[in-house]
Amino acid sequence: EESQRQKICAHPNKTSDGCPFTLQANIEFEEELAAVEAVRAEGIGLLRTESLYLRHDQFDDEQKQYSFYQSILDKTAPHPVTIRLFDAGGDKFFDLGQQEHNPFLGWRGIRLLLDEQALLEQQLRAILKTAAAYPGRVRILVPMVSSLEEVAAIKERVDKLKEQLCTEIGVAKIDVRLGIMVEVPAVAMDAEHFAREVDFMSIGTNDLTQYLLAVDRGNERISGLYDQRHPSVWKMIQKVIEAGAATNTPVSVCGELASDPVAACGLLGLGLNELSMTPGALPRVKKTLCSHSMDEMRELSENIVASTRVSEVKELFADFSTKSS
Numbered sequence: 395e396e397s398q399r400q401k402i403c404a405h406p407n408k409t410s411d412g413c414p415f416t417l418q419a420n421i422e423f424e425e426e427l428a429a430v431e432a433v434r435a436e437g438i439g440l441l442r443t444e445s446l447y448l449r450h451d452q453f454d455d456e457q458k459q460y461s462f463y464q465s466i467l468d469k470t471a472p473h474p475v476t477i478r479l480f481d482a483g484g485d486k487f488f489d490l491g492q493q494e495h496n497p498f499l500g501w502r503g504i505r506l507l508l509d510e511q512a513l514l515e516q517q518l519r520a521i522l523k524t525a526a527a528y529p530g531r532v533r534i535l536v537p538m539v540s541s542l543e544e545v546a547a548i549k550e551r552v553d554k555l556k557e558q559l560c561t562e563i564g565v566a567k568i569d570v571r572l573g574i575m576v577e578v579p580a581v582a583m584d585a586e587h588f589a590r591e592v593d594f595m596s597i598g599t600n601d602l603t604q605y606l607l608a609v610d611r612g613n614e615r616i617s618g619l620y621d622q623r624h625p626s627v628w629k630m631i632q633k634v635i636e637a638g639a640a641t642n643t644p645v646s647v648c649g650e651l652a653s654d655p656v657a658a659c660g661l662l663g664l665g666l667n668e669l670s671m672t673p674g675a676l677p678r679v680k681k682t683l684c685s686h687s688m689d690e691m692r693e694l695s696e697n698i699v700a701s702t703r704v705s706e707v708k709e710l711f712a713d714f715s716t717k718s719s
């Protein structure tokens with residue numbers, strides 16, 4: 395089984411008819427880098443940074459953050475690393491604020507960061523220093539965006555700090571791409587306008603599903619209703635992919651949906667070619683993607699978005715799986 399897995403990982407990332415795709419890893423801790431290397435992920439599509447707070451009881455200082463990012467960059471060369479700004483709130487423990495009645499609809503992600511200037515500045519400085527030290531490899535990902543005003547505000551902050559740092563460390567420019575998580579339906583619905591303002595978009599299907607279906611992703615009682623195979627979720631993803639294509643903006647998926655092998659085929663069928671997932675899921679996803687053609691994947695995605703019931707999509711998944719094995 396292990397040698398089978400190694401064989402899959404060594405195989406080029408191509409569909410059965412030769413279309414290339416990129417598989418990246420979602421991680422939070424340095425300790426996960428061994429797994430990233432073992433499955434030959436082509437970089438980090440999502441580096442969660444909430445642990446910086448959790449591990450040290452208060453948000454780390456700039457230097458410690460910088461060292462953390464450097465060690466990630468060192469061990470993933472020559473691939474890109476997408477660092478997501480601190481996404482506190484919702485299900486992610488944080489005690490800066492008061493208890494909220496609806497934490498998932500509350501003070502989280504970019505909302506919190508724009509209010510906590512010092513916290514945001516510290517993280518952005520650490521990331522921008524890393525970007526200066528590893529040219530062309532660092533991407534900044536902004537969580538929980540719900541409006542264009544937030545995009546404008548974060549861009550302004552990044553530009554200002556970039557300018558400051560260029561003078562401070564004596565470089566002409568800092569090469570970093572800025573992207574947003576698409577996890578609030580308002581952004582997905584109007585994705586083209588958001589795409590025009592950013593360098594890339596990453597679809598967070600975990601939150602997108604929760605907000606689109608109005609189902610708390612952590613509530614056991616209604617977990618049966620929380621299903622990323624809901625046809626509306628797929629229609630929304632399709633809209634975002636189309637907006638990316640229309641504006642020439644790279645789009646990827648970093649939510650759990652990408653780690654399901656059949657869903658991964660459906661996503662490629664919709665026109666994506668970059669997915670990011672937990673490292674452990676990568677070999678199985680890759681095996682399935684390599685054993686199907688783009689025509690088969692397009693047929694699958696067409697059937698998914700033509701569905702009206704969750705049960706139909708579940709059936710499509712089951713049929714595709716049976717055909718695969």
Ligand code: PEP
Binds near residue numbers: 440442481577598600
């Ligand atoms: C998502 O919402 O899909 C996502 C990838 O982010 P997280 O699970 O950390 O909220």
Ligand code: MG
Binds near residue numbers: 598601
């Ligand atoms: Mg999320």
